[in-house]
Amino acid sequence: MDQSFTIPKFRLPGFVAALGRKLPQWPHGLALVAGLNAALKMKLLPIDDLQALEGKRFRVSVHDTGGVADFSYRDGLFRPLFRVEGEPDLAFAAHLSAYLQLLSRQEDPDTLFFNRELEITGDTELGLLVKNLLDAVEWPKLPSLPKLPLPHR
Template sequence: MSEGFTIPKFELPNFIGAIGRKLPQWPHALALVGGLNAALKLKLLSADDLEAITDKVFQVQVRDTGGTARFTYRNGLFRPLFRSEGEADLSFSANLSAYLQLLNRQEDPDTLFFKRELEITGDTELGLLVKNMLDAIELPKLPVGLPKLRH
């Protein structure tokens, strides 16, 4: 459980998802792979785990925003996939609040899965590997508040 700010469970209004599904989806993939590649640069991900996910196709869907990102890991980098050809090897689907709670370490994937707030489909063994890989990441501690500016 995370200390500090608690992210409440919420669901964005349906019209946001309806609009989001009509917008280009590639910006979501670019943002996600940017974050994952930053984690690579910081050496937060295990080389053995990365080898095991090479050339696998992942999909992350944020249901209430209508956003979907598809990506893969190849040649030492996470790379966006701009076409939705075929099924992903592993797919995650949840509302924005569930993903934010995961990032904040307020909830774990198992809890959200069993509450039916996080849907995981595809290769079960790959899903367990990714879950364990993400659980092993030690996130840097960020300051709670902003420093006061002096005049």
């Protein structure tokens, strides 16, 4: 019997976003860029297709945490942006649960977009390219956790 974990749709309390918006945002960009560059190093992202991202500016916003990550792709690496002027070339915005569902492949970007759970703004062609890049990623299989017996009550 498969009891795979399902990420539910949830919203963090409003005070979390209010507090999160008051905190420095650069750590979010550093963390996201570190993950993207690790995926590059692990050869999970198709390097040839990334050339189209050269010099583009991106933003990922998480509504219910108040977090925003701004970054770009230059010279073969993702790089955080510390001073952002103007609008990014492509921006994504969603609640934390939608991003977790996307990363776990529980939901695909199209479904989240059409259900109005994922907002995508900016260059439409660039958005389609990024979506296709993400769809093409073959995430490594993580080892299964051992099933522990449940205590009897």
